[in-house]
Amino acid sequence: KNEVEQSPQNLTAQEGEFITINCSYSVGISALHWLQQHPGGGIVSLFMLSSGKKKHGRLIATINIQEKHSSLHITASHPRDSAVYICAVPLSSGSARQLTFGSGTQLTVLP
């Protein structure tokens, strides 16, 4: 079992739709990251959260530490939201906090 699992792997939506991407993890963590990767390969950090909910514009991220689950929501989706969305958790290794990544969700928003 992967330590970080995302669903769905692929998601196609029409412009304006509400989108949800899910992430489950199997170990206790201090925080979870949501990342966005555009076709050029660059990665942008969207959120880091350790409890509750965070909102940036049309993006909302929630986390339930007890259930080891997080969701990323996109309201009023737009074609420019098309990207790969990746959740990542820091796993301890001695004093290190390197991230372990989910396999990503490829989102395509059609006009």
Next chain:
Amino acid sequence: GAGVSQSPSNKVTEKGKDVELRCDPISGHTALYWYRQSLGQGLEFLIYFQGNSAPDKSGLPSDRFSAERTGGSVSTLTIQRTQQEDSAVYLCASSIGTGRYEQYFGPGTRLTVT
């Protein structure tokens, strides 16, 4: 302020050659990470630096890979005797500290070994 920068953005090299990839973290960030994303694969951790502590090299795939961080700032990832399977996007990230601190990613270096 400036974000994390990496150079070169693209590198094509012949099998067997050595390559050096550079990362300039955000000023003041004590933690620096290297990750790799091979074609069709997810991201994987390579190496981690925190301040003056010994680096965590647990993710390096072979002894052909090494990295150093000079003066607690710039880091160089070196791949010796490159192989085709080394072709990937190499990403660097930095953070103020470890644990609950957000990691900021650079744009990556796309390495192609022919």
